[in-house]
Amino acid sequence: MDKTKQRSDKEMKWSTLSSEQLINRPWLKARRDTVQLPNGKVYDEYYVLSYPTWINVIAETEDGELILERQYRHGLGVVSTEICAGVVEDGELPLHAAQRELEEETGYTGGEWEEIMTIAPNPGVMDNLCHCFYARGVKKTNNQHLDATEDIEVFLCSKEKVKEMLLRGDFIQALMVAPLWKYFTLQKDDNKR
Structure with missing residues (x-):
């Protein structure tokens, strides 16, 4: 030591x-x-x-499927598979931003929400945080309401398939990989009880 x-x-x-x-x-x-x-x-x-404070959401439907998105990311010039994410507006609480972004991007609302972690995107050169939420039992209640620069394809996947995708490296966005690993760790811990 x-x-x-x-x-x-x-x-x-x-x-x-x-x-x-x-x-x-x-x-x-x-x-x-x-x-x-x-x-x-x-x-x-x-x-x-x-940058402003960011959020992301691991959203699970009432049927136990996870909500994923595909969208073009100009910085790398790739189409990326992701979880819901966005920006906290001035005066908005991170939880409210997460709920708003999930509805705007996917049309899903409701459920039980908890913050599972807060991470720093790159504390060496960036001064913002990203709040990561897990929403259990959401349901489709609305259509997408996308910003002018958003073109998001939404799809549902089983937890097993998402974990396989994670293990394969299909998710390249570090701010989404971290909460997904935490989510699957928490799921494993829940199954041991």
Whole structure:
């Protein structure tokens, strides 16, 4: 066992000496910071991206199927298989954003909801969080209401098939892979009881 004393968070924190806003748009802000590390080194070009808070939802229908989506992702130029995801609007609680996004993207509502984890998309250069929810017992009550840039194909899969897809690497979005692994871990733990 390593008996080295750990430094406190305060001892490890960097100091921001100056900051310049480079981009200031509703969905993305970018700044260049000049930072000083605890060892005294100064870096005058450290970039931080600011995005709104995000959510995603593992939604299970009343029949026990999971709701998946397919959509084009321009950053990688691929069609991606995903769970429902979106942005928390100003003044909105993450749970309400998750419920709104699920209805808008899939037309499913209701059910029992719980937050299963909160993750940081990339804390080295991004300052937002993603709240991950599990909704059990949702049902189709509406049609999709998509944003202008959304073209989402919705489909249902058995839990077994989704787990196979996860094991095969069919999901490439890390913010969705993490809660899916947590979901299947929780399912396994529930089955042991």
